[in-house]
Amino acid sequence: MYDGMAVYYPTGWHAVAALLPGDVVTGANLLVVVLTALVWPLGMAALLREVLSEAGGVLAVGTALSGSVVSPLLLLTSVWPYGMSVVVLPGALALIVRAVRAGRVGARVRAAAWTLALGASFGTLIAHGAAVFNLAVLGLPLIVTAGLPVLRRAWGRGVAARTGLLAATALGLIILAGGAWIMRRSLASVFNYPRGAANIWETLFAVVTDHPLLASFTPWIPGNILVFALAVWGAAAWRRIEAVRAWVVGTAIALVLLLLASGPAWPLRALAGPWYTQRARIMPLLTLGMLVLATIGVQEAQRRWSPVGTAIAADRRKWALLLRRHVPATILIVSLIAAPGWRWGLRIELLEAIHDPERASYGAMLSDGELDFIRRIGEELPEDAVVLGDPSNGSAYLWSVAGVHVLYPSRPKPSSTELAWLGENADQIDTDPRVCEILNRHGVGYYYSDDAEPDGLTGGVREPLWGEALARVPHSALEEVDSQGDATLWRITACGDEGD
Structure with missing residues (x-):
């Protein structure tokens, strides 16, 4: 592609597409189908299973909710390599959650969990280098939240332990600085990429409606507000459920980055530089965090509304009793009706913007x-x-x-x-x-x-x-x-x- 020059570009997508049967066009489209229909739902199911205190219907609803966002995530994040890194991100986060889970386990079990987590994280980096920043936004709060109690105990063990911690921190910073120096040219091109300001109010409305934020698609109506409402409900449980806190922090960071990318060219906007200051690349991080919080919101709704004991006998309205007995199923049905209903016109426009030469968002090179x-x-x-x-x-x-x-x-x-x-x-x-x-x-x-x-x-x-x-x-x-x-x-x- 670059006439033999040593130029970095994410090659994971291209390698997999090239190994699939058929020509490049067939392989690329087949990979979209596999990632959309298999990898994404399995990754989300694994992540939600690790986060939730219980599975069952709540897990099924959370996985189903993730299906309403996968098309914009994969097809409208500018490039397929980045879309691939986003699709495999939930699986890597699931293994990170398992690796940092509280509780006494053997050193061998903990080491095995971390080995898998690091391997999965490396896989997301193979898909696209920006995944290191995605992991930092959503994965680092998980590690810090779980590691603070351990660090406090280690810090209190004396001077030797403190010296070891400081040395490990210094070593980590040196490695980080070295990696940044090696990739300095690529990082400079990303951080210095010119991008005009956007409308912050439009961005906030897109957060509520789960809009892909890549082009002016319609209809602009809040039909998918269910995910947002459930995410707010789930986030409200941060005092009672410890696992919620890290996801609230990660989702909040993604929201701040999204607003910085939307705002004027002021110094802090550089924080959105790793994503080319493009809202469409940051939006998937916010959406992923909201999906986790929304699933916790479903769990909270089940705890709040499901009838117990005398409440079942006291509720004589059969339809209300039916809904209260099956809260997750009710939410699932509402989401399956509401989300596709408002997204129908949007999905048509998405496909046209990508595959129709006469309507392609960025123009076509072939008829x-x-x-x-x-x-x-x-x-x-x-x-x-x-x-x-x-x-x-x-x-x-x-x-x-x-x-x-x-x-x-x-x-x-x-x-x-x-x-x-x-x-x-x-x-x-x-x-x-x-x-x-x-x-x-x-x-x-x-x-x-x-x-x-x-x-x-x-x-x-x-x-x-x-x-x-x-x-x-x-x-x-x-x-x-x-x-x-x-x-x-x-x-x-x-x-x-x-x-x-």
Whole structure:
């Protein structure tokens, strides 16, 4: 992707998608289905099972509530690698909860729990580096809450114990600083990413309605307010239920970060930098914390409303008695009716914004006809063919869809100085011999063009991020091979016989 340059990018998603059967498109969509229908609900069920003092119907309701948010979490968090790290996060948090659980257990059992927790945490980092900050927001309060009593006891054991604690703290800070120094360039690009301010009141309303906060989708009505109301109820039990406190803290931190990302450009807004100051990337953390608190809220509702003893005999209204006997089931039914009901129009818009070339939020680079064209020429071109083209007009998909090598497989400006120069001077192919020298060195013999309007809608072409010359290669240097609609495949004739 980066012409052999050592550039960091989260590769967990790409590795799994590449190993799945079928082409890249099929593998990527299959991975979405697996993560949505299997990994996310299992991870949430595991997390809720570790948090709750009891399981049964409350666990089922909490897992079901998580189903109403998974589509925005996975599909609308800008990139699939980050979405993958969010989907596997509940499983890692479940193992952290188990590792820090209070009670006397053997050293071997505790060590095994921590080994699994650290392994799962490392897995989220493989999916996306930002997971380290996600774990800090939701996982660190769990560790601190459970560790404070232990630290207090250790601190009171004398000077030697205190010295050990201080040394361990210093070592941890050194390791943290070293990691930050190694990743300094990546961290700097993330923290310095330009992002305009948003509407804080809109953000607060989105918290109540569980809106993905990525684009202007409708309808803006509080149909999913049930999750918010249950989360508030669950958070109110922090005095009585010790496990609630860490989740209240983590969820509150996520809310503060979300508001900082929405606010004006003032110094504290830098705290939202690890998420590119993008509300849509922070929103899943708040949603996850709210789901845990909402499930505790269901547990509180069952404790408050379920009839006991003489209350059953005193309640002669059969419908009320039925609801009170099955509080979790009642809440589940309400959520299954309310959430999909208000999300129906929203879900349609989500799918259109992602998969419909004429409605894609950030513009499309392929139309349906162009996709068929790329598949066809992929069968016609020789195996060693290399194609030159503007990656923003769809040519980059020759590699992922048809397995045809392209000189520019991604839209950003390449790290290679040579290829960057070529992108700015490709239209000088008839007059500057260096253009042909570079093309011949890379074995390029074909050129892909698309004459559609670069509006991201008509014909699927987007405005180039750089290298406008890639779309202006003169026809005098080319010979047409095949075409469909506005897209054309050419053989480069100005540079010798490399395309034959």
